[in-house]
Amino acid sequence: MNTLTITLFVVLAVALVFLLIRLRGGRVSPEAIQAARDRGARILDVRSPSEFSSGHVSGASNLPADRILNDPSVAGARDVPLMVYCQSGMRSSRAASTLRAAGYEVLDLGGIAQARSLLG
Numbered sequence: 001m002n003t004l005t006i007t008l009f010v011v012l013a014v015a016l017v018f019l020l021i022r023l024r025g026g027r028v029s030p031e032a033i034q035a036a037r038d039r040g041a042r043i044l045d046v047r048s049p050s051e052f053s054s055g056h057v058s059g060a061s062n063l064p065a066d067r068i069l070n071d072p073s074v075a076g077a078r079d080v081p082l083m084v085y086c087q088s089g090m091r092s093s094r095a096a097s098t099l100r101a102a103g104y105e106v107l108d109l110g111g112i113a114q115a116r117s118l119l120g
Contacts, residue, residue: 028107041081046095065091072102081105085115
């Protein structure tokens with residue numbers, strides 16, 4: 001391989017790492033969660049209905065990620081903060097990005113275990 005090919009490979013690899021870090025999001029602070037709660041935030045479980053029925057975070061509503069990706073307005077009023085989670089954090093990341101692009105304020109709580117830990 002020539003130098004240009006190696007350089008392009010390295011640049012693409014670094015870009016992919018940064019993209020994955022951004023998609024996974026950082027840990028949400030307790031202060032951000034409390035501020036969202038103080039403003040009446042809704043908790044959305046973006047897993048499938050069968051996953052939701054097998055157990056979910058207390059107070060969460062089920063709104064599957066595929067519905068959000070197809071039509072973000074199904075999340076309701078844009079003036080209410082949203083906290084989203086799924087099983088592993090992948091679907092919640094996609095849903096959060098879609099909702100933010102549609103004008104929603106969103107905290108991505110990641111996977112259900114992390115969401116339970118963060119929400120207490």
